[in-house]
Amino acid sequence: MKISTILQNFYIKLPHKFIKNESGNILIAFAIMIPAIFCFFIISFNYTYLYKTRARISEASNEASLAIVAIHNKINNNDENKRMALRYINYYLKKLVVNSPSAEDINVEYDNKKMEYYVSYKKPFELPFGSINDFLDQPNNLIEIGNKKDSFGNTRKEREGSNDRIMAVGFIADFSGSITCEYNNPDCDSYDPNNSGETRFYYMREAIGDSIKKFSPFPAIGFAFIPYELGVPVENNENNPAGGDSFGCSSFYKLNSPYDKLNFEFWADKLANEVQWSNLKNSKVIKDYLSFDFFKKTVNSNKAFKEMDQARYRYYKRVVGPALGVNSDEDLVNKNLCKKRINPKSDEYEFQCGNDDPLTDNNRKIIKEQYGTIVQLTEYMTSDKYRNVYPASFPNILTVDVDGTINTMFSQINENIITFKRPVAPSMIEFTPFYQMCLSPIYNNKIRTGGSHTEQQLYDLAVKNIKSFKTKPYLIPFDSNNSNAAKIASHLKDDKWAPGGGTDTITGLLRAVPVFAESGKDHQILIIISDGQDNKGADVLRDEFLKKGVCQTITSGLMSKEFEDKGYIKKAAESAAIHYIKLSPAAKSLNSDADYEKEFGLWFTECMNKDKQYLHIAPDYQSLLDISNNIIGSRLSETGVFIRH
Structure with missing residues (x-):
């Protein structure tokens, strides 16, 4: 509707008595001013609405081009660009336009030299009073706004390629x-x-x-x-002893002393038989694992070394050997899986299996220095007598330095990564103190399955699947x-x-x-x-x-x-x-x-x-x-x- 028509209709509809009131000519002035004020109100309202709409369309095109920058297909697939732009414009405009925009209403351009994207949008829409043509002389009530013009800005793709x-x-x-x-x-x-x-x-x-x-x-x-x-x-990127894959188990913590000194890689395939030592602890012979000397002759210092050596032999005898078709001690030696010790010491087993000897002088030193620590850690991982501690893995509320981990999270980012090679073995403490950690590859390769198993069943599963792990x-x-x-x-x-x-x-x-x-x-x-269901103990940490x-x-x-x-x-x-x-x-x-x-x-x-x-x-x-x-x-x-x- 034309503005002149609005004014004419408004004047005609003024009450007749209001115009003809004989109390003073001032009413004539009001008769002229009121329509003028109303007219100015309509014009200002329309312009406010118009520029608000233009601003929203401009913002929509800016946001759309920002999204298109992420795709950065240089309009080789402009249909995808238009669809993305359409989603943003629909969101920003909502009910401002007569009909919902379609991809045909949107144009996307790319300036290869400037590495800039431009989005423009053309669509008819209505003003609250009158038409756009009354104000902007736009045919068919069309308005076109984009982010190519200087007044609106645009988005640029970084030349360096970092984006x-x-x-x-x-x-x-x-x-x-x-x-x-x-x-x-x-x-x-x-x-x-x-x-x-x-x-x-x-x-x-x-x-x-x-x-x-x-x-x-x-x-x-x-x-x-x-x-x-x-x-x-x-x-x-290593093989297990039977030829299948091997893998590691990793976490990220700063540990309390003395757990921060533990060589996790060393202990990952060693036996630390906490069960047998717990009997001495229960009988008060051992008061504290961390301070107890396990290698006194009165306690039988041979025990810890020999059991460790023998556990390695059992792994090759009952898992690795059978997986490779080897079942006798003689064949283990002939296939270079084990060596027969000549005149073994009292703390050694008669066969040394694998490429590394667990009882070299250097390894004995590590064992003596860290044995009490690994036994205590094993107790935390296998016993539920410690309230709020037992999570079946080594990180717990007593071993982890929470403040230290947070404070050194970035300054000691490499030092705080703890990774060890997880043996591909039956999930038994005999073969690793960490037998309950990183079990998903063990389950996924059927080395272990759901439910309870006898010891022989665990060995059978390992023999069947270790080679193809x-x-x-x-x-x-x-x-x-x-x-x-x-x-x-x-x-x-x-x-x-x-x-x-x-x-x-x-x-x-x-x-x-x-x-x-x-x-x-x-x-x-x-x-x-x-x-959302963390283990007991893990939830406390x-x-x-x-x-x-x-x-x-x-x-x-x-x-x-x-x-x-x-x-x-x-x-x-x-x-x-x-x-x-x-x-x-x-x-x-x-x-x-x-x-x-x-x-x-x-x-x-x-x-x-x-x-x-x-x-x-x-x-x-x-x-x-x-x-x-x-x-x-x-x-x-x-x-x-x-x-x-």
Whole structure:
């Protein structure tokens, strides 16, 4: 409607008596002023609305081009660019336009010389009063706004190419036994040997794989994969004695004394028979393992050495040899698996097996210095008499220096990584004190399965599968050319997955720190996925870390320019965030702070500072996939560099 028409109608509809009032001519002035004031109000309202709309469209095009910068396909696939721009414009405009925009309404250009992207949008829309044509002389009420004009600014792709790898996304994934539970069984909390395809793990694996597949075409995104249970399995590129793969078990802690002096690699395949020493402790012969001299002649100093030597022999005699078709002592020697000792000492066994002799002079020195410590540590890992300590792995509230770990998280980032070669052996203390740690590859290769086993059954499983052993799962860090998406997807593709072991989420989160410190990305996203059930003891250690601000230390450290300058991290990130996704078939809608605190505990109150956007509940595969995609996708709009001319 024309402005003149509005004024004419308004004047005609004025009350007749108001115009003809004989009390004074001032009414004539009011008769003219009121329509004029109303007219000016309409004009100012329309212009305010118009420029507000133009600003929102301009902002939408800026945000859209920022997202397109992340793809950086130089409009080789402009349909994808238009679809992405459309999503942002739809979000920003909502009901401002007559009809919802379509990709045909959007134009995306790329200036190869300037390395800049431009998004423009043309669409008719209505003003509250009158038409756009009354104000801007725009045919068909069309308005076109974009970020190409100087007045609006634009976004640029960095020439150095650093933004081609701008985002680091790490999946910190629960590989414990409870993740194998059937998904519709919320009461399950342990390894389920009769699991079907519809398991918690199946949904997690599929969602991670599909999310990576969705974003793998984006050269801006690098991926890492950190599987955890009681420890984080890692590759070591070595073979086990029967020819299959070997693997390592890793964590990230600063330990209290004397545990910080332990040679974990040395002890990983040694017997520290705490069970036999516990009898002496119970009878008060041994008061304290750490101070007791196990090598006094009165205690029989031969015992510790000889048992260690003999346990190595049994591993070759009952596992390695049979796996290679060797069953007799004579054949063990003929196949160079063992050596027969001539005139063995009283503290040696008659056969020395493997490439390294556990009883060399140097090894005897290590054993004497550290034996009491490893026996005490073994007691923590195998006995539940210590309240709030027993997590079946060496990190616990008594061995870990929580403050020290937090304070040296970046300054001693390499020193705090504890990794040892995990023997591919029956999950028995005879072959490693850490037999309950990093069990997911052991379960996955059927060295152990669900339920209880006799000793012979454990040996039989090891013999059957050690030769074909493949390291799965294992930590896959970021790489320099962002090619890990395909590697992780391939890693997860195996349909025969059977994870197992306990749950220690804080170990998974901490072990991710050195991975992200080396990423060199501007935006770093740590995504924890778990069914939320940490082991007893591990939950105590976790809560102590959360109460002391471990999450804030991680995110602030990854963004620290000071740490970059000191060489602790590769590059200070512009942003770093931790997200926690709880995979739960019994998940309910959470609204209040009390709901979140009940569901997530200190993850909500301490780690996320009660910010609900970082905590998520996934009751099914689709919700898990959507959450993952939204976490990653929301960061895409913040990539690139916004500039003004």
